[in-house]
Structures are given as structure tokens and as C-alpha cells.
Amino acid sequence: MADISINFAGIKSPNPYWLASAPPTNTGYQVQRAFAAGWGGAVWKTLCEPVLNVTSRFGGYHFNGQRVAGFNNIELVSDRPIEENLKEIYETKKRFPDRVIIASLMVEPERDKWHEIVKRVQDVGVDGFELNLGCPHGMSERGMGSAVGQHPDLVEKSTLYAKEVAEVPVITKLTPNITDITATAKAAQRGGADAVSMINTINSLIGVDIDTWSPIPNVNGKGAHGGYCGPAVKPIALNMIGECARQPDFHIPISGIGGISTWQDTVEFMLMGAGGVQICTAAMHHGFSIIDDLTEGLSNYLDDKGIASVSQLVGKSVEKYTDWSNLDLNHRIVARINNDICINCNKCHIACEDTSHQCIDMLVDENGNDYLKVREDDCVGCNLCSIVCPVEGAIDMVDLEPAEPPMSWNDRQAALQVMNSNS
Amino acid sequence: MADISINFAGIKSPNPYWLASAPPTNTGYQVQRAFAAGWGGAVWKTLCEPVLNVTSRFGGYHFNGQRVAGFNNIELVSDRPIEENLKEIYETKKRFPDRVIIASLMVEPERDKWHEIVKRVQDVGVDGFELNLGCPHGMSERGMGSAVGQHPDLVEKSTLYAKEVAEVPVITKLTPNITDITATAKAAQRGGADAVSMINTINSLIGVDIDTWSPIPNVNGKGAHGGYCGPAVKPIALNMIGECARQPDFHIPISGIGGISTWQDTVEFMLMGAGGVQICTAAMHHGFSIIDDLTEGLSNYLDDKGIASVSQLVGKSVEKYTDWSNLDLNHRIVARINNDICINCNKCHIACEDTSHQCIDMLVDENGNDYLKVREDDCVGCNLCSIVCPVEGAIDMVDLEPAEPPMSWNDRQAALQVMNSNS
Amino acid sequence: MALSSYDAFLSEKRQVDDLVKKGYIMTASKGTLDGDVVEFENKMTSDKKTIRLTHPDSRKYFTTLYIKQQEQMTE
Amino acid sequence: AEDMKKNFDESKPSFNAQEALDEANRCLYCYDAPCITACPTEINIPGFIKKIASGNLKGSAKTIMEANPIGASCARVCPTEELCEGACVLNHSTKPIMIGDLQRFATDWSIKNEQVLFKAGEKNGKQIAIVGSGPAGLSAARELGRLGYTVTIFEAKDEAGGLDTHGIVPFRLPKDISLWEVEQVKSLGVDIRTNTEVGKDIVAEDLVDNYDAVILAAGMGKVPMLGIEGEDLAGIYDAIDLVEEVKNGNYPTEFAGKRVAVIGAGNTAIDGATTAVRLGADSVKILYRRTEVEMSAYKFEYDFAKQDGVEFRWLVAPKRLIGDGSGHVKQMECVRMELKEAESDGRKRPIEIKGSEFLMDVDIVIKAIGQTRHHQLIEAFDLDHQGGVVKVDPVTFKTTEPKVYAAGDVVFAKGIGEAMAVSAAQQGKETAYAVHQQLKGSKEKV
């Protein structure tokens, strides 16, 4: 059986699954239940000067009858006094010494504030810190959360302050509500962060009640933007992780967060550069027991592939992630329909006809049976048909023997420059 | 029957549904099919110096067996020469004079380039322009798309250049890949835009193939970030629209885009400030015929509510959208379970127990039947239980009689300040 | 059904191939709103020809061909 | 009696909102969907299903009823496995969409919410007479009403709706569903004159003289005589009469605990047999002179009857009915059959096996061997026909008489499966369009 333990920025965890800092890690009772269920670690609900919360906090985004494709919240950080939290952290760590507890912290970007909280918390014995610079609502009005996280200089400073006194690794948690996340990631690195974690939640409004015309969720009829998370944000998170991981001048580990709900998601995040993952929404939807399939599925996957340790996955796909202008313009794929498997729903036809390149013909064979065929010469290999096709295996996207050697946009620009400079 | 026609920034459309600038509006053939099906307008696939595209362009994000919860693409703008496009625009407009055709344009942020393209295009007779300042990949390397759209000054300039020669309304399309979209929205307004449209796609990577370890989609094994759209992005788009609409110093109409796939979504976008909507992914998934339910459902909704015209919806929820610090901290709601409807799946219990406030008890009644009950005193009204509950109506979130008058964070801060300044 | 655009590509490609066969080489190109304008010159006759390529595949094609020619020249 | 009434409640439960939504979300929304083609009325099935999914139930019901004026009834009585659901592409990957159930959900919504779905067209001054208010007549009337015609339906029975109202067992199709459809048609201003039998209460000629066009949609008649000895004994029932009785809420008590034999193996036989079961019969046997393979009842009907405990006896034909002392049937003489080479209609011919006669104890016999034809009525209109099947042009539904059209069971030829309400409805629609085509033209000429 494969080894699924990780060493993340020096923090050893029996598996790569940590609960993200959020309601599931609000109390010792909860974190202990999680550890008993098998979670590798927990990032404690952000400690701060305790806040006040509103009631009505979360909104769910359901997709075609499947619940919680996305989730949003207008909750703030911990509303419990730090002392209680520390007592519970201490107890929990004592009961589960092999599990990871990371304390998430948030204060204003001032040196003494950071020093005070870091020192106080590390006394109870945590395995690391996560600096929450990303909370997208409520805290920013107070000069914290994303009001810090959206400014590289403040990110750098905050990290630096924490590092000055921290004796355990410091992870800087980044907000996705930013034009370029690599800028804050690098700022964290400059500040001395041992790692970064991403993503926090994305500014969102889950919906408007079309009967009452109030935002969802609402407090006494009024709403405010919340933070979006859950499966829907996975592609956004995965890109941000990939973008950071592929920066040549970015070297620290990344804790991957955002929409992870299966062991397969985990594999993807780790391949794209995450050294471990954090999960919130999936646990909130189904409870802590999901850890069972998360770990077993991962382990069976590694066994299947003959990989000894989960760490060997980390970053393996990063070199395949590049700028658009490096992609090969001469590469050609086309769609091919397997008429044996195809059920003739014609979704591919209408998708291509209405909204792509009009190259799937609906035909009738000599026996009078309907079938579909791609005119491969006209197919631009956009993938649309295979995406809308409801049947696994009915459409293959096939690599064609390249007619020409690879040429990227960059290659082409270079060649044109040569051509035009010669003239 | 309600009137569902709109007048958007002076552009009259028989219904609020326009096809967004994207593959569905790539050719006259397609746009004419769309108009024949009943679409109110089309924003033509962005005209530009024609680009080159890679093959393998799109990726689908499926959620629990339901296809295309999200969609991503690494396609660029139109790869067809402008001349052909103009010919087709002309023909299409001639065939469907009552429908709206907006030309989407993209050039470098230089005055003559904008002047040249605007003049040339408006000669064929379009109803308006949309300035694409948002394409998140491929174009930015060339100093266009989001390389412009992420800089308020360039947004303002580009808008201004276009306005200088445009004789029809100009809509500036904004990118969501930005820290604060209200900044670029206001920049567009300053530049003289007649309206803005939002959102373009969000930077994303839809997934990594866990067998080949290549990004999805990939070109010859390599991938690059693409643009995310489809149902999953709706909450992000809705927030951006709401945020702009509620700016006191922002007055121009908003064309809502991003994840709209039903008439209900449309109602939500319009309530939150959109004067009309644009759709891409939903049409790509199912073809143009979805317009049938989009218009009929909207019309039946208005009839049901006794609203004469769809325009009366616009912005009706905006005043209910505010800053977190204005929400009433004293408002209280709690969960209440309807045991008649409840099917005893216990999902609410475990969600609350593991990841919220441990206040749903699993009990047994005198007849030995299981039932669940919320300890309302401990319930913080977070909504989680009602979000995970699989049965419509099994959990109500109930407003409690307020024990105290409303007090927001801002009220509290003000009061504290008074208190402390008095001392 | 929309026109098969592959035929459009083939005809543009043929133009390029014909010129090359006749000994023309590419000397310059310019991107415009209406496609790439490519200049050819016959080094023997000094004859110049300009063609406009509109189809994306032919616009890819001429640069690929140019890169190949460059490589042959450097060999 | 209350208990008995319960036995006749609709047997299949309807979808609840959750089930409908789940099922609607399973539909792929195919393009050029084969389910549409397979529906005789060509309902835009993905269209109405998508509207259920989006919560646009009114639109959904309208999509259905627009294509099929008796869409609520059809949702219950269509042999969907042979039609729409049988053609659903999901048969090839998982399981077909339950189109009938979704159709029922949407139309039920509109019944419950008292929606009037259609409006009459602006009156064009033309008058149309329709004979019969069954699926064919109603559908023709609905379409003509929308096109602006003034339509009068003559109906012999005291309630409109044809076999949907009177002939299909209530546990599959409650009467009020059909009557709602009748109301929908009436709301377009169509005048339905019930208790008015053409040929008796009003003569055929009058119609032809006084209307711009006449549509004959009188369906078929009763079950024919078996033509064997003893047919006049007590305890012999016509299946169609029996069903009409129970649909009117009259439940004969003499079935309780009895042995019932049903003659025939089509729709009507199944309806008769399952009605007998619900009336409390102890054992119900369906006797058929051919085999399982040839029987015209649908698979779902066959399964339904088997679940009801109905027993089947193949290759058996009745020869004689034998009475007890007081004139009530008590035995049936039967003979075994074998199948010989195919008849003209392609089905194998059943031949008596000489000497194989045997006696079967029976208390009640239900005849269900088809329906007679309205020869008299057809001849009153002077129409060409073939054994009571009115001859029509397959596209225009014109009969051999200039102003007279015919649609529905009255033109249904034997040997092509069972007659279906949905086909009658479609023919009614097409007839309306043909009439319009004709009269619109004539107007232009004027």
C-alpha cells in the first residue's frame, strides 16, 4: 500500500487532508471528531479579536437537482475568545499528537499585533500558522482580511512580522479576489513565508429570491457579498495554484484549497503543484466521514499506478502548464464518433451546428438507420461535441498525424520578425 | 401577456436575451439561426485583426453526473477576416431588422486603431458596439483583452477612443479577473460608455487528466489557463453586477453576463441591476432552442406577479444589497424542522454536529419513531442544515421576533466611539 | 449548412504552394483586419507578388513553411 | 361501495414535485429528438420537459396541449413503450425518460391551477359540424376554434369526450381528466350538443347542407356478437358497456367471488379482465384463439393483467355457452386451436383442432373481441367505406363526399395493432388543417 503521508513545509501529516479554517474547525469538539474520523490535520478557525456574526450566513448553489455545487457565506472569523480556543487546541493536540494543528490568525498589518498573537498561540503548541489575509467580507472594512491580502506590500509585511517570532512554519493564505495572485504569492515568499495556501473564498452573491426579491442569504431582507467556495470554484483554484507553481522564481510549497471534494480532485491539485490540500465545503455538505473515501481512493489510485508515495505526485503536471503563446498552433485533433456507442441524441450535432463549426452531419445509412459523422476536414477540434455528449466514449477527440512541425505563437512571431527585418 | 421587450442604453430589443460574443455568434449563418429561433440580439464574435486558434479549445466541468456545470476555453477572438464578418452582419441585419446586432471589437488601446475599426464596422449598420477588454488569455500577451481591461486608465481611454467616432451606443465589456470591478466600471463610465457588460470569463484550469497528467484541455500535452463560464460562475457575476449597480456614482446600464441558463437566472440578474442579459454557455450546451423557455418562462413569471413589463424588474433588489457592516447584528433566525416532511436522512444533524453549532438533536418519540429537533437557543441561524437538506420544505429558516432593535456593525462602532469619547 | 471552410483553406494553400514551386520566397508579411498580407519575391526574376491570406489555417501554413525554409537555409 | 370505488381509483400514483424534477433533469434535451417523431401528435417533448425543470409549468402544459388537445388523457393511456418512451435515446444507455408521467405531472398542474391555455381565433364566419366528441372530434374542434371557425359538435351521449370519458377504465383514466379537456375545448367557444345522435336526433343531410364542412368522428360501436349459441344468457357482458358502467360509478355486484372468462386479447379484453378483478371476481381468465405472440394487447397491459392475477389461455375459442336452469350462464364449451399459415394481414390463422372440445365452468363471460362499425351513420352520409371503415384521403382526410371529412376510429382499419386515442387526436388536428386549407382557399376565391 502506498504511503499517503506528507511533509508539507516541514510539517508531517499522516495524509494530505486538512480541514480548512472554517466552521468545521471552530471548536475542539469538532476537530477531535474530525481527527477520530481520520483527517490528517486541521487549520483552526481564524483567531482574531473575536468578532460578531450575523444570523443567516450561508447560501447554497444547487445545479440541476444536485445540491451544493457551490456555497457562499457571509460569516466572519472566530467569534470565540482566543483563550478558549487555545485551551481546546492544547487538549486536541494532546489527544491526537500525530495530527496537524495549524492556527489561522488574522490581525491588522502591524508588527506588535502580529508578534503578540503569534507568541501567545505558539505557546500552546501548534504545528504551524496560517495567516488569513483573504477573508473577503466584513473584515476588510476593518483593514484586515482581503484589505491586506490585495496589497502585495501588506502581504509581505504581515508575513515578515509573523515570521519574526514564529518558531513553527508560517503559511500565508492568499485571496483569489485579486488581479494577479502570483504577485501576492511572491510577496509572501519575500516576507519569508514557509508556504502559501490558496484559495480563500471568492466574492459572490449566490442568488436573489425571485419571490421576495431579497438577496440570498439575507439578514432582515438585506444582503451583502459573501465568499464563494465548493466544487464550482475548483477550476479557478486549480489555475491559481498552477500559475504560482509554474513561476520560475517561486519556490515555496502550496497548500491547495478550493472546491476539493474527491480523491481525484486531490490528485489534480497535487499534480498541479499542491503539496497538500485543505477542504471545507465538502465536509460541511456530508460531514467528516468523507475522509474515508478521500484517503482510500487516493491510496488505491497510487497502488494502481505503482507510485510508492503521494509526494511523488506533487508538481508533476506543472511543466505542462504554460502560456497560451507557447502552445503548438500546428497540433490538430478532430472529433470522431463511435457509432456503436452513440445513442443518437444529436446534441453534438446541434452544439456544433449552432455554436461551433457546422461539421457534424446527421446521415442515414443504407439500412435506414440514423448516424452521425464528423467532417474531419472542417472540424477545428474544439471539444464541444465531446463535452456535451452524454455518453462516455461516444466521441473520441483524436490526435491527427501532424501535417507540419510544431509552431507556437511565439515561434511564429519570431519567424515573422525575421522575415520582416530581412525585407 | 407581459411586455418582455427592453430598451437597453437606447438599443431596442424584442426580448432581453442576447447571445454573448463567443462561438455561437461566429458567423452570419449561426446568428441567423439564432434569430430564427427567437433570440433578441447577438453580440458578434469579437472582431479584431484575425487571430490563430489552437485545436483542443474547451473543457467541461461536470458535477455529480450533471454535465457542464462549468465550461472553460482557450479560444481567442474571431479568426475570420473582418470583411467576411461585415458582409454577414449586413445580410443578417437585413433579414432580421428588428433584432439587435452588437459588434464586439478588440484592438490595442490606440486611438487610430479604435477609430479605424469603429468606423469601418458601423458602416454596415450595427446597433451598437461592445468593447472586449476582457479576454483572459492569448490576447493579453499582445497587449489587448485583459491586459487592457485590468487597467482602469486603459479602459477609460479605449472607451473614449471608441466613443469619439461611434454613432451608436458603446458598451464596455469588463473582465472579472480584477481586484475591484467597480473601478473599471467607473473608468468606462468616465470614458463615456453608454453601458457596461459583465462578466467576461474567469481565469481557470478545468482539470488535470489523472491518467496522462496533462491539463484539460491540452494542445499536444500542454495546457494554458482558459476562461471559466457557465452556471458555476453565476454567483460571481451576480455579485459584480450588484456591486456596480449599488455604487452611488455609477449610473449607466449593465448588460448581465455569466452563467445564465434559465429565465429565473434572468430575473435575478435584472433584479440585481442588469438591464438585459447575454448568454453563451447555455446555448453551447443545448443549442439555440433554449430561447423558447427563456422567453416564455420570463413572460409567465411577469404575468404571475402582475408585472406589465420586464423593465420594471431592473434594479429592484439593488437597494437591498449593501456592505456587511450595515447588516443587522440583532436579527435572529433559527432552523425549524417539519417532521412531517423530513425523511430522516440526518444530513442536517451531521452537518450541524460536525461543521456548525451542534444543535440538531436526533431523538426518538414515544412511539419509537426517530425524529430531529433543533435546539433553537443554540442555533445561530447559519442556514447550513437547510442547504444540505435534500427535501424541499423540510427545514424552514424562521425569523424570530427581534428581541432588540436593529443594530449594525456600523451602528455599534459609532456607539462605541461615543462611549469611549465620553470617557 | 454553412460552407465547408476547408475548401477555402485549400485554395489559399494552393496559391502559396504554387508561388513557392515557381521559386518565390516570402519576404514580408503584415497582419491586417482582413488577414495576413504576404509578400513574395522571385529571386531569379525579381518579380514580386502579394497575396492576402484570410483562412486561419493558411495563415498558420505560410509561417510554418517560412520556418521550414529558414531551417533548410541554415542547414 | 366506497371500498369498491377505491378499487377504481387511478392505480398509478402521480409523480410528486421531487420525482418530476429529478426525472426532468435526466432528460438530455435531444435535438431532433426521436421521442418527438415517435409521438403521433409530435409534442415537443424535450421542450415541455425542460419547462418542468425550469419551473415553467404553465408553459410546459401549454406545449403539451398545443400539440395534443387531449394531452392529459394521453399521458395516462398512451402505450408509451411503443411510442415516445420506446424511442427515447436513453433506452440505449440507461433507462428511458418517463415521458408519460412527466406529461401527466404538467397537465395535472394545469388542471389543479385551473389554467385556460388557449384562446379562440378571431371569428371568420365559417361553420363546421363535427359528429362525435371523442379524441378526434375534440382535437379537430380545438384547432378549428383557434383558427376562428364556429364549431358545433354533435354527441350522442350525455357527456362529451368519447371513449376517454366512457370507454377507458377509470383506474387508468379517471373521467374528470377527459372532462377537463372537454372544458378546454368549450372555452374556445365550441358548442357541444350532447344527447344528440346524428341520424336519429338530427339527419345527416342537414349537417351537410347547413355547414361549410362536416367532420365525421363517431368512432366505433359496441362489441360485436360472438355468434355462438347461448349468447343471450344472463351473465354475458359487453366489455365496453361494463367499463362505461363502472366509469359512471355503478359497480355490478354479481362479480364477487365468481369465475370470469374474457374472450379476446386486445386492449378491451385487458380492461374488461382487470375490471372484473376489481369487481371482486375470484378468478379471471382471458381466452384467446391465437397465442401470446399474436395478441394485440401491449406488453405493459399484459404485465399489468398478470400482476392482477389474470390468467391466460392461449389457442382456445368458445363454441357454446351453456346456461343453468334459470337462464344464467354456467359453462362454456371451448375448443382448442392451432395456428396455420399467415392470413392476408400477416397474422397466423387459428384453426380448430377437431375433437378437442372441453367444458369450462364459468359464472360470467365478458366479450371483448373488437368493436362494430357505424354502417348506418356512414351510409347516411353516403360515404364510401370498406366494411364500415370510412375511406379517406390519407393526407386531407376527405371522404368521397365533397364537404365531408372523417377522422379517428371511424377510419381505423383492422390488422394494424390497436386503435389509439393519440392517433385519433392527431387525425383530428390534421383534418382541421385540411378543412382550413380548403376553406381558406375558398374564401380567397370569393
Added chain:
Amino acid sequence: AEDMKKNFDESKPSFNAQEALDEANRCLYCYDAPCITACPTEINIPGFIKKIASGNLKGSAKTIMEANPIGASCARVCPTEELCEGACVLNHSTKPIMIGDLQRFATDWSIKNEQVLFKAGEKNGKQIAIVGSGPAGLSAARELGRLGYTVTIFEAKDEAGGLDTHGIVPFRLPKDISLWEVEQVKSLGVDIRTNTEVGKDIVAEDLVDNYDAVILAAGMGKVPMLGIEGEDLAGIYDAIDLVEEVKNGNYPTEFAGKRVAVIGAGNTAIDGATTAVRLGADSVKILYRRTEVEMSAYKFEYDFAKQDGVEFRWLVAPKRLIGDGSGHVKQMECVRMELKEAESDGRKRPIEIKGSEFLMDVDIVIKAIGQTRHHQLIEAFDLDHQGGVVKVDPVTFKTTEPKVYAAGDVVFAKGIGEAMAVSAAQQGKETAYAVHQQLKGSKEKV
């Protein structure tokens, strides 16, 4: 014969990947799920379903087989409507998850992919003997093997698996499924000595003397005699023998075109009757002396038999079998019954109606009125029993003899529904834990 073999192929198609995924995605993943509680082996049902949804099929199969060593067989033969699926919360909103079919999908995957799911524990030196390799014996052996015991199973038949291998009709449970489960147990090092009947090939005492513990899991015996005249005529079958024959691929030819009567109305009767249908019988009647309400066959079995065209005769009992000249049964004398006040087991008592005898023509009679008990074997172990039902402590499964335990049908008492493979498996597991509890303690003492 090839054709005949086809008749006995598994009748229910398995889920394809798409169906499995769709169904898995419907599961709510309840907390403290009632389906788990309703499964006698307490399989973590949401757990294994979630693993199907996530593509972790090996983990899914392991979750199933861990709780239930005969999980592949149970997926096919459990009366799921009464157990897991009957308890699914979705019964209250839409329709229950098809747990059995999903279980079959996951275990089939692991059969196809030749997965060995469990490893033997480190040997602890203790020896256990198990009599019988049915669900109970196999499950006990699997658990003991994992706990480090050296296990020997003695099995009288030439193939292991008990009734799963020999007794349940192949069209519900093909033999190879059960044999795969046997292989899984063998792969833990369990020694299965087939063709070894305890009490004949080896004496009971030897086991008690030579092993640290003995588990009696010998199930029940054949169908008992009816105790009526003519029972020795040709054409009289024991249902269990008949099923064993067809499971071994031997298809008696004498059923073709014949009239078959089956006596009894439990699992066995249904299996016997539907086997007869598949062997080509012309008509198959199940005769039961009580009514539909009292019959112990499950609803799904009853429905299945009705679909197969099996007919039911309630309140009828056989009195005498009458032979033709050559000693073959040709008629059965029956008598009608009526139900009187309840017996001790709560079921109403059937009483003959005097004078109601009648004759029924039959060509074949299948006896299916229960199973005999292994009195001799039980007494060889010197165990207390009640009419052949071994007395055990309900928690530890200890018999009245110190080292001897008993589980499965051998302890199954009448009057509590039908015996089930899944319960036998659970008892086998529990017995293993009890043995371990006992011996682990003894070790500590040493």
C-alpha cells in the same frame, strides 16, 4: 440444450457504468443511515455507494465484502425491499436507491478485475473446525482467517458455498458468483475439505477433540415428505434437488409442455415454479393451503412468478397423488381449506373444508414445503435442540456443548419469515467474533 441453458442465465441485467453512476449520485449519503441498520450485515451502504460515485471501485467492493463475506451473492438474493432498500429514506420522497444493484456492480467489478480483497491475519496457532461451507460457515471462516486462526471447513458436497452454490436458482444467482466468494475465503488460507460429510466421513467427536472450537453451520436438509398417498410415484420432485440439478447444468427434459403443480408458497416454491417454467412447462400452478396474505414468499418473488405466468391457487391442499398405469403421477386429489383462528406463531390455521375434495390433472408435482433438519448430526454433537433447531445463546452463538457453536439455518427457527443468506452470513461473523473473544481470553490466561 444451449437454448435451455440460456433460459437459466441470470435474468436481471446488471447495471452498466452509466446506470451505476447515475444511481450512486442519487444517494444522499445519509448519516446514521437507516439502510445500514436494515442490512443484517450492516454494510456501510452510503460508504460503498460514495466510492462508486468517486470511481474507487476497489474500495467500494472492499467495504461491501468486509461487512459481508458473501456480498456478491447477497447483492442478488437479498429481499432488498424488506431490508436495505425498504429502509432507504428516499422511499419517503422519490424512490429508494437500488442498493442491491449497486452492490452487484461493485462486487462484479472486483470479480472481473480479479481483486483479492483481504489478507490473512498473523497465525495465532489456534485451530477451528467449521461444518458446512454455506453463508454461515464461509463468513465465520473469513473472519477467523483474518484474525489469525487456522480454519478447516468440512463440506459434504463436492463444491463449497452451501445453498448459494447449489440451492438458489441460477437465473437469480449463478454458481460462479458463489464460487468466487469461496475463493476469496480460500485465499486467506482457509482449508475447505469438500466431499467430507461430518458424521459419515469424519465423526463429530474427532472435531471436538482436535480443534479449539467447532462451528456447526450445516444449514437445513431436503424438502420433507408430504405424508400423503402416492408420494413415491414418478414425476414427483423435491424443489431443492431440482434446483441443484439445473445449477449443475442438467436440465430435465420431461417438463416440456407439461402441467406442473407446486406445493408450498415460500422461496423454495417460487424457485421451483419458475424453474419449471424455464424448463418449458405449459402451465405451472402454486398450491397453498393458506392465502396470499400468509404466504412467506416476498412481494418481489410473487411478482416475478406472476410475470412468469405462474398461477396461484389459495386455500388448497393436496390429499393424494394418483398414478397412471405405469407408475407416473397423473392426478392430484386436493381439498379446499378455510382459515381459522391464529396459531401460536400468529398465522391463521388452515382447516379442511369437508367434502370439498376435487381432482386436478397434473403431470409433475414439485414439493416445496420447507426443509428438514439435521437431527442426526446435531445429536452426534450432543447439542440441545428444539425439533432440529439447535439452541444457542443469541449473542455468543454457543450451543449447550462448551466448544461447539452453531450459526445459520441450523439455528433458524420456523415462523419468522424465510431464512436468508445475509442473516446466516451475519451469524457466521458474530460467531467468529464470539470464538475469538473466548479463545483470545484463553490465550491471555495461558
